[in-house]
Amino acid sequence: MTVLITGGRAPVALDLARKFARSGVRVVVAESSRAQLCGRSSAVAASYPVPPPNRAPRAFVQALADIVKAEGVRLVVPTCEEIFWVARGRLPCEVLAEPLGTLRALHSKWEFVRLAKGFGLAVPETRLVLSARDLVGVPRPFVLKPVFSRFGTKVRVVRGNIGLKGDEGPWVAQELLDGAPVCSYSVAVGGRIVAHAVYAVEFTASGAAVSFAPMAHAGVDAWVSRFVERAGFSGQIAFDFMVGERVLPMECNPRATSGVHLFGDELAAVMLGEAREEPLRPSPDARAMIGLAMLTFGLAGVRSWSGLRRWARVVRESADVIAVPGDRGPFRGQFEVLWQNWIRSLWTRRSLVECSTYDIEWDGR
Template sequence: MNTKKTVLITGARAPAALHLCRLFHNTGHTVIMADSIPYPLSKVSTSTDYFYEIPSPKWKTNECIHALLSIIQRRNVDVLIPTCEEIFYISRYKEQLSPFCHVFVDDFRKLSLLHNKWDFIQLAANLGWRVPATYRTNNEQDIKTMLYQTADTASFVLKPIFSRFSDKVEFITKEVAIKENMIDKSNYILQEFIQGTQHCSYSIAQSGNVLAHSTYKTEFTAGVGATIAFKPIDHPKIEQFVGHIVKELDFSGQIAFDFIVTENGDAIPIECNPRATSGLHLFDAEIVSAFFHANVNHTLIPKPHSECAIRLAMLVYGLPYVKSKQKRKRWLQVLCSYPDIIYSHTDRKPFFYQFFSMYKLWRESVKHERTILEQTTHDIAWDGEHL
């Protein structure tokens, strides 16, 4: 039996996609990468057998799906694995693609439920989990009542229902919340601020079973929320929550969650990313079997000492940590000791190409008056629009 597969990975711009590309290549599979920008990291990887630039999933959805279908048929693709927010568009049109290959995503209804921060909080609460008190900003009366009943020292998080990388997230006091014009933020939620440390999880699931799982604590970020250094930890309550959600939804695919872990160790879920995230970097080639659902008899977890970091991001976003007496030593320790995610001695081109890719991204962000983080997903993001 021929065990060699042809794998099509979309979102080639993401470091997670590059990591997947290398893992599949190193285990003997043919790897095709695709993206809607011409300068993604994986384009120059020696692990990439073919690269295709495809139309934007967000702005040219039909053309994107047709392009993927053409690649799948031409290259006899066995598995399609989205890694970024193009996953929502691929999921929505999964029926058109599934007859020709296995599409490693769950159905659009589930992904939409999990991606919607309001709906996700309701789901977790209904399943009996403690969640932050959360209010839709279009329910002005409920917000006024809540603010009247809370202490003057209370703090809140104001964020869009659909967002990524903690984009447009604001941390505000009760005084600011009272003065805030919520009418202008109709697609936002106001959430109780919970004191604690952010933790993240990444998992692969099949038919309600968790096949692979990693948890890591957020120490260093790009901007407000995108973690850029990773060290695996064990947290049973997080594992329990992930298993419960996956089982309840009979979920298949990649799924990630953000939590606030309090001083007493309670893990409080705050949002979900039903796609690949950087927790994937903590795994080695063993995780490939989870994508094929082959020979996975127990939940795969990262090996000890599998920490890693995106060193360029550590440098670009490092100034606040350098200025902090409490964090400077730890930042320097992680920068110097954690292996770089992008660099590989057998695949050096992406390391050097990332500087060109970052420059192009910066140029586009300046041209369109967006932040760099906004620019990274401008052509693939899904914010609840009708599809």
């Protein structure tokens, strides 16, 4: 059996490749970036270069179709925003993704909130903003962010007047929420959750978590379960919440996220359709981190001695997602990825995190 994983630059793609390989599945990878993690992994039988999806979408899908036929692929597992470009085409095998229309509604920070509200779920007060006129009467402070965006890199907290550039929209204006950020990651089949993890956000790189530990939260579990059931969703789905007196979603990512790192190899079987009476959940003592990011972004975010002690404890107790005994190639590969993103950030004046998705981003086109 062969599985094709797309998005080979991403830590989640590498982790999934290893999970499938240890489960006896042959893994091939497709990636449009020259620098990647999976290509150096012993878990990967073959790594194929493909055209950048947001520049050559038809050629990208055709390249995937050619790989599927040549390798006898049974299942395609997208991991990052290339999932939207994968969903635009038709591949001659099973794809772990919903149709593009469903993915678009969930990726949109406006349509997602409307959908969840229609399901009877609690959501933050949110307004679609097409021009400055749409901000009249919005209580300050509020959060302003593009309808299609990622990593929170363009999120702004507005406390007074604000000027908007017409070529940047549309946006959503959302109430500023109190509480702690919490993330969930699930795999679902036909509206039923078959794998589920919840984890708090502590150490980050430009808003993206780089350390992961599972937590129990019945309110988050209930919210996700109802949404997935009402949507009849199948595939990977993740949510960012703000949890305080209320459990309120900030956005949805209908794709793989770092919650993958909390699971053992059983996750591969779930993705291949293994029947389960109860959802697969992480071990309570699971701890993971992206080591290089923790040593740079994570450490840079420490602001106190207690924070430093907490950082040191997390580093000591967590397994690095990249550097795994017996598969050291990706450890070297991550420096190539970092170097490529750094060079690109210099001439584009974008952050390192933004440059990591420059050729796969999908903004509703």
